[in-house]
Amino acid sequence: MGVAMHDAPLTLYNSLSRSLEPFQPLDPAKGVRVYSCGPTVYNYAHLGNLRAYVFTDTLSRVLRWKGFPLTHIINITDVGHLTSDADAGDDKMEAAARAQAKSIWDIAAHYTAAFKQNIRDLNIAEPSKWSVATDHIQQMIAFAEKIAPEHCYELESGLYFDVSTVPDYGRLAGAADDAAEGRIDPVDGKRHPQDFAIWRKSPPGEQRQMEWDSPWGKGAPGWHLECSVMSIQYLGAPFDIHTGGIDHREIHHPNEIAQNQAYCGCGDTGAKFWMHNNFLVDRQGKMSKSKGGFTTLQSLIDAGVHPLAYRLLCLQAQYRSELEFSADNLAAALTRLKRLVMTVTALKARAEGEGTAPAAWLERLDAAVSDDLNTPKALPVLDELLADKRTAPADRLAALAEFDKVLGLRLSELTREELRMRPKDTTMTPEAIADLLVERKEARVVKDFQRSDRIRDDLAAAGVEVMDGDPLGWDWKPALQG
Numbered sequence: 001m002g003v004a005m006h007d008a009p010l011t012l013y014n015s016l017s018r019s020l021e022p023f024q025p026l027d028p029a030k031g032v033r034v035y036s037c038g039p040t041v042y043n044y045a046h047l048g049n050l051r052a053y054v055f056t057d058t059l060s061r062v063l064r065w066k067g068f069p070l071t072h073i074i075n076i077t078d079v080g081h082l083t084s085d086a087d088a089g090d091d092k093m094e095a096a097a098r099a100q101a102k103s104i105w106d107i108a109a110h111y112t113a114a115f116k117q118n119i120r121d122l123n124i125a126e127p128s129k130w131s132v133a134t135d136h137i138q139q140m141i142a143f144a145e146k147i148a149p150e151h152c153y154e155l156e157s158g159l160y161f162d163v164s165t166v167p168d169y170g171r172l173a174g175a176a177d178d179a180a181e182g183r184i185d186p187v188d189g190k191r192h193p194q195d196f197a198i199w200r201k202s203p204p205g206e207q208r209q210m211e212w213d214s215p216w217g218k219g220a221p222g223w224h225l226e227c228s229v230m231s232i233q234y235l236g237a238p239f240d241i242h243t244g245g246i247d248h249r250e251i252h253h254p255n256e257i258a259q260n261q262a263y264c265g266c267g268d269t270g271a272k273f274w275m276h277n278n279f280l281v282d283r284q285g286k287m288s289k290s291k292g293g294f295t296t297l298q299s300l301i302d303a304g305v306h307p308l309a310y311r312l313l314c315l316q317a318q319y320r321s322e323l324e325f326s327a328d329n330l331a332a333a334l335t336r337l338k339r340l341v342m343t344v345t346a347l348k349a350r351a352e353g354e355g356t357a358p359a360a361w362l363e364r365l366d367a368a369v370s371d372d373l374n375t376p377k378a379l380p381v382l383d384e385l386l387a388d389k390r391t392a393p394a395d396r397l398a399a400l401a402e403f404d405k406v407l408g409l410r411l412s413e414l415t416r417e418e419l420r421m422r423p424k425d426t427t428m429t430p431e432a433i434a435d436l437l438v439e440r441k442e443a444r445v446v447k448d449f450q451r452s453d454r455i456r457d458d459l460a461a462a463g464v465e466v467m468d469g470d471p472l473g474w475d476w477k478p479a480l481q482g
């Protein structure tokens with residue numbers, strides 16, 4: 001299928017201009033070059049973190065589907081991210097290693113593997129490269145050495161970037177962000193509150209698990225430095241798109257931009273587009289690792305919820321709007337996913353031969369996602385397509401395969417059986433659940449409601465919620481705690 005079919009003009013929101021802009025690759029010969037800030041691997045990713053990667057995956061899928069060759073880098077931050085996004089506190093990795101009495105390398109390996117499992121479960125396409133921060137220390141030192149003479153000064157605690165040496169510092173954050181100002185921590189001797197460490201020296205007499213020799217003494221790179229170095233190393237400067245969560249718009253990305261300007265010796269920010277996903281929030285506000293009590297993807301899977309139900313939940317919101325996470329919203333997304341899978345299963349039974357995706361449906365999909373990745377607009381188009389009696393079932397399935405490429409929901413392959421996941425801590429086998437449901441039906445036929453209620457309660461105690469009269473014909477679902 002040619003590129004020509006998906007040629008609606010692509011418009012993306014650029015946080016730099018705070019407006020929608022037409023997207024064109026900077027250098028078509030190089031394809032589209034995208035860098036996404038990756039996870040700090042000191043703990044499991046929570047659902048909010050994963051929303052950031054469903055967003056970047058949607059971006060990658062749309063770009064590829066529209067015919068752009070793509071180079072996508074996601075980093076793994078295994079050093080340098082302090083408990084505050086600015087300069088105060090402990091290294092998150094060092095703190096986790098101490099708390100768990102493990103080496104940092106073990107902590108990083110464990111949580112990196114868990115993160116990559118999340119990525120597979122959410123059907124997020126692998127990036128061209130996972131770039132691991134600690135594999136790039138020498139490049140970080142070289143970068144810092146290049147910018148230090150004109151842009152940095154040394155204090156006892158490290159090498160600091162002087163933000164007054166670059167034009168227009170903080171333009172990305174927007175001047176009026178008092179909340180971000182409040183989060184910048186005072187460090188003795190800093191020339192400006194926004195100055196930040198690009199190299200942190202190990203305190204005298206203290207040995208850190210992760211430290212390297214440098215012209216400024218033993219120490220570790222700053223978190224902001226890592227992303228500037230790895231993005232430019234793999235993508236060149238300027239590259240096309242830099243992504244991250246909206247929290248990064250305030251400190252991390254303005255600091256990356258300052259370093260990039262210093263490195264290139266120009267006003268250029270390093271990337272043409274800076275894109276940010278909004279937060280996943282729950283009743284306590286932004287879901288956050290540091291706050292504790294967050295929800296992991298694995299805990300949904302353990303409760304019997306298929307991970308693609310979470311992907312669907314994400315796609316129901318445009319990436320720039322805040323998304324509320326609750327047991328009800330998740331349950332509704334799971335029901336919607338089941339409904340879609342049952343519709344597709346029924347279509348497959350009626351489809352004859354190979355179909356052809358009708359151009360009109362692909363144009364509507366293209367129009368929705370080319371409008372700043374408007375997935376909530378694409379989902380109803382999908383519903384309409386599946387229900388469209390004027391299109392032959394095989395043709396509807398062919399168009400569905402294209403929706404799958406873009407939305408990543410695997411609807412062409414998912415089966416009802418795959419969606420029937422048992423809660424992990426239930427001791428019941430699927431056969432035992434099925435037997436009890438039959439027994440309960442029999443009890444109801446003979447109006448033995450005491451027995452039927454007891455069976456329902458036994459199942460509930462095992463995390464299985466009985467569904468009477470479900471319009472989709474589903475007889476049970478995982479009982480979600482809200």
Ligand SMILES: Nc1ncnc2c1ncn2[C@@H]1O[C@H](COP(=O)(O)OP(=O)(O)OP(=O)(O)O)[C@@H](O)[C@H]1O
Nearest residue numbers: 039040048049052244245279280286287288289290
């Ligand atoms: N609640 C959230 N909703 C959406 N994106 C988020 C949320 N919390 C963090 N992110 C994004 O997740 C990505 C990975 O972040 P990272 O692993 O560094 O998180 P963190 O800062 O250690 O975690 P936290 O902010 O939860 O303490 C970043 O792009 C970040 O902006």
Ligand SMILES: [Zn+2]
Nearest residue numbers: 037038227252
């Ligand atoms: Zn980053």
